[in-house]
Amino acid sequence: MDTSILTVLNKIGEVAQFAVAEYQRLQDVDKQVDDLCSKLEFLMAMIQVAEEGNRIKRDELVRVWVNHLRSAVFQAEDIADEYFQEVYQSRPGFERKQARRCPCIPCFNLSEVPVRYDLAGQIKELLGRLDDIQNNKLLNMRPRMDGALDNNIQAIDKPTIGTMVVEGRVDAAVGFDGYIKSIINLLLEDKGSTVVVVTGESGIGKSTAARAVLGDRTVNRSFDICVWVCLPAKSRVDKYLDQIWKQSDEQTHHGCGRSEFKQVLAKMKFLVVLDGMDSMDELTGVLRELPGGAKGSRIVVTTQLPDEEIKQRRSGVTTVEVKSLEQADCVEFLDKVFSGRCRRVYKENQDKFVDKIYKISGGLPLAVVLLGGLLYFKDHETQWNEVFDLLESYARKRLIKRLLTVSYATMPTILKSCFLYFAAMPPNVPLDLKKLHRLWSAEGIAESESGGGFTENEVLARCLRVLVSRGLVERMEDGTKICIHQSVHGFAKEIAHETGFMESDSKFGIRGASTVRGLSIHNYVDRVIRIDKENCFPKLRTLLGDFAEDSITEVAHAKRGLRKSRLEFLRHSKFLRVVDLHGVKLGTLPDSIGDMIHLRYLGLRSCCLMDLPPSVAKLLNLETLDITDNQVQSIVDEFWKIKKLKHVLAEKLTLPLSAASMDLVTELETLQGVRLSSQWTQENCPIKNMAKIFSLAVVGATAACVRLLAKALEEKRALHHLKIAGDRIPLLRSSRYQPLQYLQLDGKILSDEGAAQSYHTRRPITASRIVLRSSCMSQELLGRFLSQPIVNELELLDNSFTDLKLLLQGDAFKYLKKLKLGNLKELEELVIGESAVPNLMTLEIFGCPKLKKIQGLKNLEQLKNLFFFDMPEIVAQLEAVDKELSGKIKHYIVKALTWTARPEG
Numbered sequence: 062m063d064t065s066i067l068t069v070l071n072k073i074g075e076v077a078q079f080a081v082a083e084y085q086r087l088q089d090v091d092k093q094v095d096d097l098c099s100k101l102e103f104l105m106a107m108i109q110v111a112e113e114g115n116r117i118k119r120d121e122l123v124r125v126w127v128n129h130l131r132s133a134v135f136q137a138e139d140i141a142d143e144y145f146q147e148v149y150q151s152r153p154g155f156e157r158k159q160a161r162r163c164p165c166i167p168c169f170n171l172s173e174v175p176v177r178y179d180l181a182g183q184i185k186e187l188l189g190r191l192d193d194i195q196n197n198k199l200l201n202m203r204p205r206m207d208g209a210l211d212n213n214i215q216a217i218d219k220p221t222i223g224t225m226v227v228e229g230r231v232d233a234a235v236g237f238d239g240y241i242k243s244i245i246n247l248l249l250e251d252k253g254s255t256v257v258v259v260t261g262e263s264g265i266g267k268s269t270a271a272r273a274v275l276g277d278r279t280v281n282r283s284f285d286i287c288v289w290v291c292l293p294a295k296s297r298v299d300k301y302l303d304q305i306w307k308q309s310d311e312q313t314h315h316g317c318g319r320s321e322f323k324q325v326l327a328k329m330k331f332l333v334v335l336d337g338m339d340s341m342d343e344l345t346g347v348l349r350e351l352p353g354g355a356k357g358s359r360i361v362v363t364t365q366l367p368d369e370e371i372k373q374r375r376s377g378v379t380t381v382e383v384k385s386l387e388q389a390d391c392v393e394f395l396d397k398v399f400s401g402r403c404r405r406v407y408k409e410n411q412d413k414f415v416d417k418i419y420k421i422s423g424g425l426p427l428a429v430v431l432l433g434g435l436l437y438f439k440d441h442e443t444q445w446n447e448v449f450d451l452l453e454s455y456a457r458k459r460l461i462k463r464l465l466t467v468s469y470a471t472m473p474t475i476l477k478s479c480f481l482y483f484a485a486m487p488p489n490v491p492l493d494l495k496k497l498h499r500l501w502s503a504e505g506i507a508e509s510e511s512g513g514g515f516t517e518n519e520v521l522a523r524c525l526r527v528l529v530s531r532g533l534v535e536r537m538e539d540g541t542k543i544c545i546h547q548s549v550h551g552f553a554k555e556i557a558h559e560t561g562f563m564e565s566d567s568k569f570g571i572r573g574a575s576t577v578r579g580l581s582i583h584n585y586v587d588r589v590i591r592i593d594k595e596n597c598f599p600k601l602r603t604l605l606g607d608f609a610e611d612s613i614t615e616v617a618h619a620k621r622g623l624r625k626s627r628l629e630f631l632r633h634s635k636f637l638r639v640v641d642l643h644g645v646k647l648g649t650l651p652d653s654i655g656d657m658i659h660l661r662y663l664g665l666r667s668c669c670l671m672d673l674p675p676s677v678a679k680l681l682n683l684e685t686l687d688i689t690d691n692q693v694q695s696i697v698d699e700f701w702k703i704k705k706l707k708h709v710l711a712e713k714l715t716l717p718l719s720a721a722s723m724d725l726v727t728e729l730e731t732l733q734g735v736r737l738s739s740q741w742t743q744e745n746c747p748i749k750n751m752a753k754i755f756s757l758a759v760v761g762a763t764a765a766c767v768r769l770l771a772k773a774l775e776e777k778r779a780l781h782h783l784k785i786a787g788d789r790i791p792l793l794r795s796s797r798y799q800p801l802q803y804l805q806l807d808g809k810i811l812s813d814e815g816a817a818q819s820y821h822t823r824r825p826i827t828a829s830r831i832v833l834r835s836s837c838m839s840q841e842l843l844g845r846f847l848s849q850p851i852v853n854e855l856e857l858l859d860n861s862f863t864d865l866k867l868l869l870q871g872d873a874f875k876y877l878k879k880l881k882l883g884n885l886k887e888l889e890e891l892v893i894g895e896s897a898v899p900n901l902m903t904l905e906i907f908g909c910p911k912l913k914k915i916q917g918l919k920n921l922e923q924l925k926n927l928f929f930f931d932m933p934e935i936v937a938q939l940e941a942v943d944k945e946l947s948g949k950i951k952h953y954i955v956k957a958l959t960w961t962a963r964p965e966g
Contacts, residue, residue, distance in 0.1 A: 264427025434532030762787030893917030
């Protein structure tokens with residue numbers, strides 16, 4: 062009996078020892094995952110070395126080695142993400158620490174045992190695989206191909222983003238003067254062709270020439286409207302018409318609906334530029350739908366299509382072919398392109414380098430820009446020669462691809478990620494910079510750049526400036542948009558596919574869907590996601606989609622029987638970090654969306670979307686929620702407890718009634734399209750805790766809410782953009798000294814006569830650009846509102862001013878450059894005091910039927926543009942008094958759908 066007991070006890074002891082050993086092994090998974098995350102960073106550097114070390118000749122062995130290494134990196138990332146996903150599901154309160162490091166967890170739940178067994182086996186296998194790859198002796202690659210260097214100067218170097226000094230560059234339409242004059246003459250000829258087609262190869266400068274034509278003062282004043290339209294390939298014809306409609310309304314304020322737009326356009330003398338129309342069917346469809354317009358209307362088309370093909374399909378077409386720059390023009394072009402650190406080298410060695418640069422570029426403007434970008438950070442002659450030698454070694458490649466290959470190879474790792482992200486965007490189409498920054502942040506791109514003392518936003522802004530300096534992307538409009546050239550986009554798309562960074566398609570029928578990690582869908586015909594249940598994306602991290610959705614009005618008319626997408630396939634993609642869908646017809650989201658703990662960016666811009674499931678509150682790593690262009694008005698209160706939330710963009714989103722529900726939201730930088738709670742007080746208003754708030758837009762505000770808001774914003778030094786819409790808005794005053802960049806108030810502004818004396822000692826909140834709508838302000842109240850000489854742009858719209866006379870005097874307007882007066886029904890007289898507005902350059906007036914007198918325009922020495930709408934008496938008065946002013950006036954007559962511009966001269 063004793064022996065039996067002893068045997069049992071021995072067995073129990075063995076089992077206990079085995080259990081302890083197994084527990085320790087499972088516990089080690091935490092340490093193994095941490096080691097794996099650390100090794101990932103090292104492996105990414107090894108990929109960089111591999112790609113960099115064989116620029117001259119990439120043989121098959123290196124290609125296979127790099128692919129195996131990249132596959133191992135992806136596998137390591139999958140294991141790490143799987144670990145955090147499973148731990149979160151067993152412990153809902155678990156959060157992943159910054160930089161995706163594994164936290165030290167002293168214990169684990171029994172439910173995690175099977176997962177940890179599986180992960181332990183995967184990690185052991187992967188670590189062995191990585192050791193084999195790293196110890197591969199077949200490859201003897203140098204860490205950098207420097208060549209023979211003098212004075213230890215590195216020729217082909219890749220400095221970190223933090224060390225790159227970006228001084229800015231100026232590109233100009235140099236060498237296109239002849240083409241620009243030819244196009245302008247064709248547009249202004251009395252019997253000229255209705256359609257002018259600008260042809261030439263990609264990168265030749267067709268769009269540059271067309272932009273210069275559109276910006277020409279004579280052209281601009283000779284047409285009622287001048288419209289620029291550039292849409293992604295395969296866009297529907299009605300989307301082109303929508304763009305023309307919107308831009309014409311902005312220029313003429315006709316206010317007609319979409320249904321009667323064609324009737325209005327038919328009576329206007331218009332100039333429409335269709336940029337990048339490389340599909341004959343698409344071009345034919347747009348030209349067929351556009352009305353003829355008034356006499357002299359013109360359409361300019363930039364395309365790579367052969368002019369013979371266009372003339373066969375469309376009669377009465379005149380073509381202008383743009384060709385490469387001659388060497389003399391190329392020299393002038395180089396003087397503009399070569400800036401920054403490389404300019405000194407170019408000037409000192411101009412005679413030596415001009416022939417070589419022209420030989421390499423062939424006079425193709427895009428090639429010159431890319432070469433200038435490649436040399437931008439090279440400030441020594443030896444570095445230039447090394448670049449030229451390297452380019453010659455790639456002579457077998459086509460010109461643009463050769464330049465882009467070298468440019469890509471010499472980028473820092475973080476810059477490569479930023480550049481390849483443009484593969485997911487449509488080419489030639491302006492992209493919003495703020496949105497791009499939010500996407501890059503959610504992808505964790507800035508996390509790879511450590512040190513330097515820069516914030517995440519500063520790192521990403523610097524990345525963008527470097528891409529612009531390299532000529533890879535171009536800033537558009539007022540600097541808030543960015544676009545990528547079609548040829549550069551094609552290269553980025555090819556590399557993104559080759560490296561597994563991003564796949565692009567018009568539908569979801571991607572081959573090898575089980576391994577896709579980034580997916581970009583652009584479909585401008587079908588607005589419903591159709592995807593087989595079997596075709597899921599288990600490894601997907603990024604999903605970007607752009608669809609051609611109907612407007613809210615069109616959706617409302619077709620509400621019955623409207624087919625919508627539910628995105629059920631997303632439940633198979635548990636590693637998703639970014640989801641951004643625009644235009645897709647969304648019904649509801651699956652409740653399983655809350656299980657995607659890695660999700661940082663959720664963009665659902667769909668006019669069909671009505672609500673969000675409560676499970677969105679479980680997205681503990683969410684940074685951005687973009688639900689603009691839809692009908693979502695509320696979110697579960699727990700959502701506002703997400704600590705990492707930075708940006709919320711909506712239309713009419715109601716905030717929680719209890720301030721306690723938002724006390725944890727301290728990282729918010731953007732809060733747009735929200736309604737404040739009437740139950741908040743000065744003591745518990747959560748906006749007081751938002752020290753990082755940069756942009757705030759409030760709708761449906763009451764007077765009490767606005768007063769509460771003004772008090773909460775007093776110490777918000779980071780605030781730059783403020784928009785408030787409501788029925789009654791008190792005159793905002795604050796103790797903060799720093800003005801805003803942008804302030805928009807939509808609603809009646811109340812006087813502060815009954816306020817306490819201490820309130821009057823504060824400064825009125827002001828900004829460099831102010832837009833007032835329906836403000837009903839008197840001259841006296843406007844004077845108090847604009848008491849500080851800060852304003853550069855001022856718009857008084859929709860009865861925002863109610864007195865009979867508007868007087869601009871004193872110092873408040875001394876920095877004003879643009880003044881817009883619109884729909885001021887009571888205004889009879891505008892008086893501009895002497896020296897009161899010395900810097901005004903543009904004055905625009907419309908919708909002011911009683912305005913009969915304008916005094917003081919002769920005091921505006923800097924005035925360049927005067928826009929009047931349906932004001933023949935004022936125009937005649939000004940022209941009679943001052944002939945010099947007549948050359949600055951553009952007058953639209955808008956009555957009974959009769960649209961004519963005042964003739965020249």
